[in-house]
Amino acid sequence: MRRLVSFFLRNWPLKLGAVALATILYGGLVLSESTLTWGGQVRIETIDPPPNAAVGAVPVEVSGIRYRAPIEVARRLTNGSFRAYVDLSGIEPQPRGESVRLTVQVEAVDPAVEIVDYEPESVEILIDPLVTREIPVTVDEGIIPDRLDVGPPQVQPPSVTLSGGSSRVRSVRSAVARVGIDGSAINIDEEVEVELLDDSGNLVPGVQVTPERVRVRISVAPSIETATLPVRPLIEGDMAPGYVLGSIQVEPKSVTVSGAETDVATLGLVATEPIDVSGRTGLVEVEAALDLPPRVNASGTETVSVLLEIVPDEGAQIFQAGLRLASTEPDLAYTVSPSSVLVTLSGTLPVLRGLDVGSLLGTASVAGLEPGRHEVPVDIEPPPGTEVEAVEPGSVVVIISEAPALMVSPAPASSPVPETSSEALPSGVLPSAAPAPTP
Known part of the structure; x- marks a missing residue:
């Protein structure tokens, strides 16, 4: 017994240190093999989407990621240390834009991290065929102040092209350009962003608009007058010599204009910008812009088609x-x-x-x-x-x-030839003269 006690007490500090070291190493091993849980959220990406398809956004993020990793590695982890994705390779777009349930994959950037579990394991994603559609632009003028007349809005271009998933494009009911009209009675002439709205008036996301902005012009005045006036082409220049203007055809023959009452009242017609016919002959077809006063606008068109017939005079x-x-x-x-x-x-x-x-x-x-x-x-x-x-x-x-009879007698050696008078020609052709001047 004495020997046994002596054995344990001999070099006891060294033995006690060895036991402590073993305990620490075992605890580290157990801790390194324990499952840890990451408290952050990781966005789910989509890879290899099918061509000619619109992929909807993933509505959730990966959370509750359980993993194993050495302590020194676990201490360095961030949200960027994990990658979550769904693989869309081989997926066909659904004809009616239905959702498809796909498995979520989660990977760690550091190979020392082992992923054990996560949520969700799968998600539903909308995979829609790509379509295009043209839709007219509607102008929302907002609340118009009292005692203010507003002319018809003009939009350029008058329509836009939508492109995106079929279900989203189908849900668009109107393309709206919003403008604000205040009491200053200043004409509207600005570039406006186009908004896509559904039946409930809510914005429709995920649809591309071409162009994204349109030009809106509205005549604003204290008193707006509207009139339908004939169009008169303004011709300038000298036509080819000997030619005159035969006929003029204009399409449309008249336009509707709006503007301040004092400006519209002075217009008896709408002239075009000058059309040069210098040296021209035959049919001449041009697109001519309307020459309008500064505060007067034409509704529906800014140009007219003019067909001129230049004929010989x-x-x-x-x-x-x-x-x-x-x-x-x-x-x-x-x-x-x-x-x-x-x-x-x-x-x-x-x-x-x-x-x-x-x-x-x-x-x-x-x-x-x-x-x-x-x-x-x-x-x-x-x-x-x-x-x-x-x-x-x-x-x-x-x-x-x-005619006198001619006597035939021997002619003298040098007999002159008598001159023939134009006053008595047996079968005469009288010489013609130059044209007389036109009186």
Whole structure:
């Protein structure tokens, strides 16, 4: 017994220290293998979403994460040390935008951390086919002060395009642009953000709007006058020579304008911005902006379509034409007075200006006429594209006589050739002259 007591008491400090160290090591081992619970919340991500699909937000976060980790690792953990996600690979969008229940995966960034348990193990996520839809923009003017007249709102562009999940896009009932009108009677002209509302007037999230902002213009005045006025195109510039403006077509022919009563009352019509027709011919089609006073707006449109028809101008011109005797007899002599006539031709100016004057010739027929004095009418064949309006004089005097017999005798060596007078041509063509100036 004495030996046993002596054994335990020998080097007792060393033995006591060994027992304490063993106790500490065992406690650390037990503590390191214990399950710990993380008190924070981790957002659930979605990975590998299907193409052409809108994925709804995960409504919950992962909490109550139970894990095992060494003490020195556990002391360094934060919310960023955990990652929660659902894998959407292979998931097909539901035709009617129904929810799909998927398993939640939780991982630790540090491989020394072992995940034991967490909540929730699965979540429902809305996976919707992507669709697009066009919807008109409605202007919400709010409460309009008393004694203030407001013109019809103009929105540019008048509609927007929605894109997103089919269920969310279907739930949109109106696209609203909100403006505020105060008692200062200042016109509204501003860029406004478009809001998407459902049947209950609540905002619809998760839908993309293109464009996100629209331009809203509203005429505001103490007294607003509205009038429907005709549209008159304003033409400027010189058309090609010989051409005039034939017809003008405007679409729409009239526009409705609104503005201050004093401004609208002075308008009898609405002119367009100047349309330049310099050197133009044929059909000219343009989109012309309306030229409105500063405080007057047009409802529905800011431009009109104008179709101009530029046609050749028509007129008349006097020409001097030579004469030709038709159906003459070889044994008769003919004297014509006068030897030319004035012819008035009508047609388009480009044709009249391009006439070959030398080809213009009057004809006087002497068929069957006996010797003597005769008044013979003059016939003019008009060139293509023209008409004969008048011939002055309409007839000429033709004196017919018998041609003298010619005596044949030997000619002297140097006999001069007698000149032929234009006053007596057996079968005459009288020379034509240049065109006379138009009076």
